[in-house]
Each structure stands twice: as structure tokens, then as C-alpha cells.
Amino acid sequence: MGKSYDAELALFINGSWRVGEGRDSFAVIDPASGDAIAQVPLASAADLDEALAGADRAFSVWQATPAEARGTVLRKAAALLRDRSEAIATLLTLEQGKPLAEARSEVAASAQLFDWCAEEATRLYGRTLVRPTGQRAMVNRQPVGPVAIFTPWNFPLYLLAKKLAAALGAGCSVVAKPPEETPGCTGALVRCLADAGLPQGVVQLVHGAPDMVSRHLIASPVIRKVSFTGSVPVGRHLMRLAADGLKRVTMELGGHAPVLVFDDCDLEKTLDLVVPQKFRNAGQVCVSPTRFYVQESIYQRFVDGFAARTHGVTTGHGLDAGSKMGPLSNARRPGSIEALVEDAAAKGARVMAGGKRGNAGYFFQPTLLADVPDNADIMNNEPFGPVAVAAPFSTLEDAVAKANRLPFGLAAFAFTEGLRTANLLGDAIEAGMVGINTFAVSAADAPFGGVKDSGFGSEGGIEGMDSYLVTKAIHMA
Structure with missing residues (x-):
């Protein structure tokens, strides 16, 4: 093999990386051997509250950032992913098990998502309705607000990038909970965003006990949308949690x-x-x-x-x-x-x-x-x-x-x-x-999503960005 696991595993809250510091931890396993190769710190309730507050504050900054400037950050993150591809792909292989060639392809596809959403951010058009002279009616699309995203371990980098790129391109702030099994590669992705100049608090990265984290985040009035990729039973559970707050959801669930x-x-x-x-x-x-x-x-x-x-x-x-x-x-x-x-x-x-x-x-x-x-x-x-x-x-x-x-x-x-x-x-x-x-x-550039028990809503394409936007009609006379 010739390569060792080399990652600083941490939470990312309000622009700073948080390591152990007395927190509970989760063992990261190399699935090829079954051996533990690292420990990732888990977020406490206080960490989650701080992440939520940070995402709430950052949303007002990010939504007001011009689309061109948001796109510049996303393009820089894509470039950093490509520059760091070998190191990130190696972490992905060691944590998840897939062959290195597949891991490299996943990094490349993730970078492409950021590039595509960077361009599409400038084309989130509204429209002007026909009205008599002296009157105006416009339809605008605006970011929905802070979102909570939950991603699985099978494509930990790509599925996180797919949600982050669309949400950030649309102007949303994000609290992201990727899988504890693959914290090195997902942390490396967030580092690329931070190093690309993403404003403090726009992305928060938390690991933790899945049920505790999902309940805490979804119950918060800060969160306006939930996006989940995973199994049908967990998808149903998160939908029930989201229903109490009438939060919009995107569910990409299992298939056969x-x-x-x-x-x-x-x-x-x-x-x-x-x-x-x-x-x-x-x-x-x-x-x-x-x-x-x-x-x-x-x-x-x-x-x-x-x-x-x-x-x-x-x-x-x-x-x-x-x-x-x-x-x-x-x-x-x-x-x-x-x-x-x-x-x-x-x-x-x-x-x-x-x-x-x-x-x-x-x-x-x-x-x-x-x-x-x-x-x-x-x-x-x-x-x-x-x-x-x-x-x-x-x-x-x-x-x-x-x-x-x-x-x-x-x-x-x-x-x-x-x-x-x-x-x-x-x-x-x-x-x-x-x-x-x-x-x-x-x-x-294509919508990805299912029907029946495989969920609803799309990721990818303009359809994937639409789910992070709300529609507002403005009438003037």
C-alpha cells in the first residue's frame, strides 16, 4: 500500500476547527483490515447550538453576497479539490474502502459540482409579469435559509459536495452532518471551502450520534430545510421530525x-x-x-x-x-x-x-x-x-x-x-x-432523484438548486 492515514479530524464550527477537548469520539475503521485508524470527535448539544447560531448569523451575510462572488468561492474550492486530489482520494480509500481509481474519480466529480453550481448561481432568474402601464409584478427567487444536510458513507465526498454546492450557490448557509465513518475526506472538502474564502459560519461541519444530531438540528427554528441521502426507514423518520416545523425536505432514498x-x-x-x-x-x-x-x-x-x-x-x-x-x-x-x-x-x-x-x-x-x-x-x-x-x-x-x-x-x-x-x-x-x-x-447538470419509496425532490441540475430557493411575488401599483 505504501500510504498511511494522515488527517486531522475535527468539527468545524464558526470558522474554527474543534478537536477532542473532552468530547466523546468515534473510531474510524479501515474496512480492508477492520482495524481502527483514528478517532473523530463527536459534537455535544452545546456544539450543535453554537453551529446553529453561527449558521443563522452567517445566512444574512451569504444571501446578500452577489452571485458572482459566491461563484468565485465555489470555483476556488473546486480548484483546491483538484490540487489536493491525491491526498483526499487516499483518505477516502482508507476510510471507505473503494479502489483508489474510484476515489480519484469521486474527487473529480465533486469538483465539477462546485464549478457547475458556481456558474448556475448567476442564472437563478425570476420573471416579470405583464401588467398595465404604471404597474409592476415580479417573481423573485430567494434562498430558503439555513439548511441541515445529512449524507451517507458510500460516496461521502460526492454526496456532500452535491448538497453543499447547490445550497451555497443558492445563497443558503449549511449545517452539515456527514458520516462518522469517513471524517477525513469530508473534513478535507470543508477545508477547501474555508481556504477558498467562504465567510465564517456559512458552513458548519458536525459529527455525532445520528439520532441525537438529527433531532437537535431539525427541531431548531433556525433550520428551514432538510436534505437527506440514505435509507428509506431513516428518511421516513427525518420526515416526521421535519413535519413538526413544516420544514421542506429533499429525500434521496434507497433503490433496487x-x-x-x-x-x-x-x-x-x-x-x-x-x-x-x-x-x-x-x-x-x-x-x-x-x-x-x-x-x-x-x-x-x-x-x-x-x-x-x-x-x-x-x-x-x-x-x-x-x-x-x-x-x-x-x-x-x-x-x-x-x-x-x-x-x-x-x-x-x-x-x-x-x-x-x-x-x-x-x-x-x-x-x-x-x-x-x-x-x-x-x-x-x-x-x-x-x-x-x-x-x-x-x-x-x-x-x-x-x-x-x-x-x-x-x-x-x-x-x-x-x-x-x-x-x-x-x-x-x-x-x-x-x-x-x-x-x-x-x-x-441533470436531476437525480426517485419516485415511490425512493423519495422525492431532485439533486443535480437546476432542479437541485430550486429546492434551496423560495418564490416571492412582488406587486407594485
Whole structure:
């Protein structure tokens, strides 16, 4: 590996970094070994109150800052992310486990978000309504106020950047609670913003017991909006907390992405694309392709080709040059994945590749299950790990019914050379994002979000910035 963990872990409150100083702490684990590599300090109730007060004061300053000046700060932060990419990516790999090449890509994508929102901040236009001479009516858009954002550990840098870039570009101040598992890389992101000249208090960074922090922040009258990325049960819980204060919410929740593979696709090209995508970040991706429904005439060829490629996915520490897939991110995940695989096998699924835990750390083998019945737990609950499940379908109508069977609707994918089939699928599949012959459904300029139990509201694109704005109509006579 050749690199050690080197990060100063701290809270960021009112422009100053706060370290231990008697606070409780949380052990940061290298998931490749299971060893503790650092301790991150946790915020107390007093810390949270100070962060809230600071965000409240800073909002009046930041919302009055011209959009061009806000954009300058965001562009400088993007440049610093790129300058510090190798160090930040190394922290990300050591904390989260993904291969270093994937971590570098995450840093680059995070920088792109800041650049895009910096430009879009100058285009948050209102409009003028038609009125008789001597009268005026305008529609303005203004920042909603201080926001609380909660982000998960699977893409700790990118998902934090996606919320921060949009909120800051819109003129909001932020209290951010990223995951305790990955404090080094997220702290490095906030340092880039601070070093870029962000005014004191505009971003507060706190770690802490998730339930305590979320209850404390959401209950505060300072917070005007909540943005959360994570599981469906936690999303429901935070919505209940937000309802008491009638706070607006954006919820990007879990998925269970179907992949419909039709017999007119380029099969070898499709396999070469889907297998690496399935095992990206060890399958810990909310839009990870998971339920592979394959047309009957090519089904056996598909699962055989998928299995052969899966056997070739090399696992190892993310800093090892030959690693194509790292460990799962925490100690809970291997056991959960193992239980899902065992349940599917007991119900008749064939284990075509993998299916077992690794010998050290939090590794789980890249896995393919074929002939998986609908009553298997893994067909109904998102595995969030390196397991692909496959089953055959006969007609397009059959495929769409299978894709839409679950209450989730984040992303869905299909592979076909038929234009008519592609058009019908785009309309018929119940998902916030549909990829036809591509997995590229997340981009800085595109809305990202789900339907049904996968949440509501969008992040990315102008839609992502809209959620941090309120609309005001001004009438003059």
C-alpha cells in the first residue's frame, strides 16, 4: 500500500476547527483490515447550538453576497479539490474502502459540482409579469435559509459536495452532518471551502450520534430545510421530525435497480459494461444495477458470461494497484449480504460466482445468483453489496411488470438496439432516472432523484438548486 492515514479530524464550527477537548469520539475503521485508524470527535448539544447560531448569523451575510462572488468561492474550492486530489482520494480509500481509481474519480466529480453550481448561481432568474402601464409584478427567487444536510458513507465526498454546492450557490448557509465513518475526506472538502474564502459560519461541519444530531438540528427554528441521502426507514423518520416545523425536505432514498436485457442487444458489449458497473464501490451504490431480467432466448448465455467476468474481478485493499473491488464499508454489511445469499440459495437460486465472505476485513466475494425467485429476500430488499441477481423474462410487458414490481423507483436500466422498445421503456418504467444502453444517470447538470419509496425532490441540475430557493411575488401599483 505504501500510504498511511494522515488527517486531522475535527468539527468545524464558526470558522474554527474543534478537536477532542473532552468530547466523546468515534473510531474510524479501515474496512480492508477492520482495524481502527483514528478517532473523530463527536459534537455535544452545546456544539450543535453554537453551529446553529453561527449558521443563522452567517445566512444574512451569504444571501446578500452577489452571485458572482459566491461563484468565485465555489470555483476556488473546486480548484483546491483538484490540487489536493491525491491526498483526499487516499483518505477516502482508507476510510471507505473503494479502489483508489474510484476515489480519484469521486474527487473529480465533486469538483465539477462546485464549478457547475458556481456558474448556475448567476442564472437563478425570476420573471416579470405583464401588467398595465404604471404597474409592476415580479417573481423573485430567494434562498430558503439555513439548511441541515445529512449524507451517507458510500460516496461521502460526492454526496456532500452535491448538497453543499447547490445550497451555497443558492445563497443558503449549511449545517452539515456527514458520516462518522469517513471524517477525513469530508473534513478535507470543508477545508477547501474555508481556504477558498467562504465567510465564517456559512458552513458548519458536525459529527455525532445520528439520532441525537438529527433531532437537535431539525427541531431548531433556525433550520428551514432538510436534505437527506440514505435509507428509506431513516428518511421516513427525518420526515416526521421535519413535519413538526413544516420544514421542506429533499429525500434521496434507497433503490433496487432493475436491468432489462433484451435479445436484440449486443450481448458481449452489454456484459463488458454491466459487470464492472455492478461491482463498482462493491455494489454500495444507490443506483447499482442489481435485478437483471434477461430475455429467455439469451438468458443462459448472459449468466454464463456474467459469471466468467465476475470470477475475474480482483478484490483487495483499495490502495493496491491490482484491486478492482475493495471491501464493504462497515462490519454490518458482510453478514447482511451473506444472509441474503443463503436465503436465495435455499429458495432455489443458483450461485454462479462468489457467495462467500472474505478471510479478513469486511470483504465479500463478487457474486452472481441465477434463477432467483421473486420470493427470495434479495429480490425484494436492496442488498447494497456486490451481488447481482438474475431471472428470465419473455415479453416486454413481462419485463416492465418485473421492473415495476417493487415500491422503489430510483434508477432503472435497459439494453436494447430497438428504438421502439427504448421509447416504450422510457415511458413505462417507474423510476426517477432511466438509462438506456448506459449507466450514466448522474451528472452535475441533470436531476437525480426517485419516485415511490425512493423519495422525492431532485439533486443535480437546476432542479437541485430550486429546492434551496423560495418564490416571492412582488406587486407594485
